[in-house]
Amino acid sequence: MNNIIVLVSTIVLFGIQNFKSDITASFDKTNIDFPIVTNQTSGQPAPSFKDVEPLLQKYTCIVCHTEAKKLIGPSYKDIAKRNYTDARILQLIYKPEPSNWPDYPAPMVPMTNVKKVDGLKIAAWINSLN
Template sequence: MTLKKSTPLALVALAVSLLIGCSSQEDKDKYDHYYGSGSKSREETALVALQNERKNQPAPVAATGAATPAAASGDSANAGDSAAIGQGGAAAAATNPNAEAAPTAAAAPAKRKPVPADVSALLNKHACLACHQPYDKVIGPAYAEVAKKKYTSDQIVELVHNPKPEHWPGYPPMAPMAHVPKADIVVIANWINSL
């Protein structure tokens, strides 16, 4: 059973290595660092950094706690701002510059859309979720971050087949995924652009 599952992965790895065709020892060392022996330590470092990043984010509970003192003090302008922020009101955040951090903490969970079943199946089929998550940074950028770049579907297809690491400084370069059918990438790209 395990052999049946690992054989396609081995073939994909072999095809990718042939397509990349490292031309110099420096290229080979870089490739090995990101995808070979150095990948485990890089993944562990990325996970530790992600955990530290999550620990440093303010809790949404603090945002709702800030509304209580304003309402209790009788300051109706601040109480209205806090209530609007709790509901994700962008206008209140614009009028109260001190409340800028609260809308992002309160609005972040509300913006997270579930992944449609057909897209989820394609992300699993092509192992995209090994490096990318819809809203969280893992090894590669989150799909929500990719959506902010406003790539067209054709551009995303091209970037999957022929990645451009210079578009994403600070991230390890993505291996070319030329084996992924264009039709599958277009479905994923349309979903990314809907985020």
């Protein structure tokens, strides 16, 4: 008999606790949703390396550029220091101006196959390295 009482009260207590955590969970959710909505309306945050890595591979940028080290081309960090706008970076991807980087013996090939949306995403990431 005692066992049954313990069992019943355990079930009841467990039920109340679950109910409480349901309430807390839905309360937390409304708190989390709010900033996400504001972010979407007030502009996208800069893409992360994870976001652009597949693009840098797809368009072979990684063959000549790394984030922080000079390779065949300047590092993205050095490019970020030039403070170009995203649109200007896109323009330079399509039509490189080797005179901007006189220390580099080989000019960059024009990469006109880069989709505008992808180029701007890469540009936003480069500028976030500043």
